Structures are given as C-alpha cells and as structure tokens.
Amino acid sequence: MTLPNQLKTSAAITFQLDDTAQLSGVRFDGLRNTDQIRQFAGVRDDPFIFPDFFGTNVIAAAFSIPVTAFPEGQQDFVLWGTTHRDGELIDVVGRGIRSQLPRFALVLNQAEPPDQLAVLSDAKLLWDGIYEFFHNKREWWSQALSEIIRNNFQLREFDLVPDVLIYSNRLPVGFPNGRQLPDDIVAKLCTAGDCLLVDLSLFDGAWPRAAENDKEFLDEFPYLAEQWPYGPESPPSTDSIWPYIILLLVVLAVLGWLFIQLIRALIGWLCWLVRGLLTGRWHTCTPGA
Numbered sequence: 638m639t640l641p642n643q644l645k646t647s648a649a650i651t652f653q654l655d656d657t658a659q660l661s662g663v664r665f666d667g668l669r670n671t672d673q674i675r676q677f678a679g680v681r682d683d684p685f686i687f688p689d690f691f692g693t694n695v696i697a698a699a700f701s702i703p704v705t706a707f708p709e710g711q712q713d714f715v716l717w718g719t720t721h722r723d724g725e726l727i728d729v730v731g732r733g734i735r736s737q738l739p740r741f742a743l744v745l746n747q748a749e750p751p752d753q754l755a756v757l758s759d760a761k762l763l764w765d766g767i768y769e770f771f772h773n774k775r776e777w778w779s780q781a782l783s784e785i786i787r788n789n790f791q792l793r794e795f796d797l798v799p800d801v802l803i804y805s806n807r808l809p810v811g812f813p814n815g816r817q818l819p820d821d822i823v824a825k826l827c828t829a830g831d832c833l834l835v836d837l838s839l840f841d842g843a844w845p846r847a848a849e850n851d852k853e854f855l856d857e858f859p860y861l862a863e864q865w866p867y868g869p870e871s872p873p874s875t876d877s878i879w880p881y882i883i884l885l886l887v888v889l890a891v892l893g894w895l896f897i898q899l900i901r902a903l904i905g906w907l908c909w910l911v912r913g914l915l916t917g918r919w920h921t922c923t924p925g926a
Contacts, residue, residue, distance in 0.1 A: 644751040668706040675701035682862035691851040699859035716802045731800035750799035761792040
C-alpha cells in the first residue's frame with residue numbers, strides 16, 4: 638500500500654499543444670508498446686455535466702492506453718495530471734470535481750500530489766483556527782462569518798489526501814473508481830457529503846437539475862462530444878470596479894476628516910470647561926494648549 642507522501646511517478650505522458658490546439662510533441666516515459674497508444678488533441682464540447690458549462694467548448698487531449706503498456710499483472714493505478722507554463726506549475730488535475738470546490742482553490746495547485754498532504758494539512762490548521770476565532774465570539778455577524786468559512790473554506794478530515802484519480806481493474810469502472818464520461822459526478826459526490834455543486838447547478842432555476850451532458854458522447858475514440866460551432870465572443874465588460882473603490886475611499890477619507898474635527902472640537906470644549914472651572918477664566922483653548 639502506497640502512502641500519500643510516498644507517491645512517485647512511474648510512468649508519464651508529456652505533451653505540448655500548439656496555437657491550434659494540436660499536439661506539437663509527445664513523449665512517453667515508463668510505458669511499453671507506445672506505438673499502440675491512440676492520441677487526440679483539439680477542441681471539443683465540455684464534458685462536465687454542469688449547467689454553467691453547457692454550450693461551451695474546451696481544449697482537450699485524450700490518450701487511449703492499452704493495458705499492455707503497463708507492467709504485466711498490474712491492476713491498480715494512481716493517476717494525475719499537471720499543467721505547466723514556462724516551466725511553472727499552474728494546475729493540478731486528478732479526481733473529477735474535487736479541485737473545483739472553493740475550499741481547494743488556493744491549496745491544491747501549490748504542489749504536486751506527492752507534496753499535497755503537507756499543504757492540505759497546513760491549510761486545514763489555518764482555516765480551523767480562523768473558524769474558531771469567529772465562531773467563539775458573541776456577535777451575530779461573527780457567528781454568520783464563521784458559518785461562511787465552515788461551508789466554503791474549512792477543510793474536512795477526508796480532504797487530507799492528494800488530488801489523484803484511483804482506478805483498479807478489480808472493480809467495475811465508474812466514479813469513484815475512475816470515471817465514465819456519462820457519470821453524474823456532481824450527484825455522486827453529494828452522496829458522500831459534498832453537495833455545493835448540486836446547489837449551484839440549480840441557481841438558474843431549472844428543476845430537476847440536469848443529469849446528462851448537453852451533447853451525446855461519441856461511441857469511438859476520443860469519445861468526447863463534437864465541439865459547439867464557433868460564435869461571436871461576448872464583448873468584454875467595460876465596467877470597472879475601481880471608480881467604486883475610489884468613491885468609497887473618498888467617502889471614508891471625508892468621514893475620517895469629519896471625525897477628527899469632531900474630536901478636536903470636543904477636546905477644545907472639554908479644555909475650555911475644565912480650565913474655566915479650575916481658574917474661573919472662560920477663554921477659548923485649543924487641543925495641546
């Protein structure tokens with residue numbers, strides 16, 4: 638049995654895409670019979686069964702690897718993928734859906750899977766402390782903030798494992814033992830306790846929630862549904878948040894100046910009152926006088 642911090646790469650497929658989303662170079666390491674590996678790269682329908690992603694395309698890469706590419710008799714596999722730009726790690730992908738949950742957004746892409754357990758453990762300690770700080774205060778807004786932290790950022794005990802996909806041919810294929818494209822992993826993950834994406838999938842008012850892809854998957858490799866036709870891109874927003882931030886800062890500055898003037902006036906009045914009571918001379922005094 639391999640422990641999370643003992644993961645290591647025994648086989649790898651390294652590839653690069655050109656500006657047309659085609660394979661521009663592929664390297665196989667630790668695999669046999671590589672001439673039998675089928676390859677595909679291009680634009681396809683987004684296969685994630687989630688309404689917000691319907692009608693959209695993704696740049697996809699698919700490899701069909703025969704079992705003969707691995708050591709004879711191997712039955713269990715731990716799989717993950719990484720994306721690099723200019724030699725820098727920018728994305729780690731493993732088990733379907735997990736990386737998309739908010740509590741992982743700032744954690745999983747910091748490290749390769751062999752190093753993720755330590756990163757996740759540190760993040761859990763941090764968010765546990767933040768949650769306890771706000772939860773133990775008496776103010777209602779502090780309690781409400783603690784619940785936002787718990788639901789969206791605090792890690793669970795079962796989160797302390799690397800973001801990898803585990804597949805064994807001892808068991809029928811299908812999430813969580815690998816994933817078949819038609820698997821409604823949003824619903825399946827909810828049965829294990831993570832229901833956030835089920836909730837988000839209903840924001841558009843649709844009921845019941847979509848449980849199938851918006852396009853039929855293919856029966857042959859690469860199995861991904863054909864891409865949606867190209868259309869005009871949505872114009873970028875011209876509205877900026879900076880005017881609102883500047884307005885807020887101006888308002889805060891004015892309020893701060895008025896508060897300071899009020900304090901100065903109050904100090905001057907107290908000074909006048911105390912000096913008058915002590916000396917009987919009622920003349921104006923200024924702070925610091």
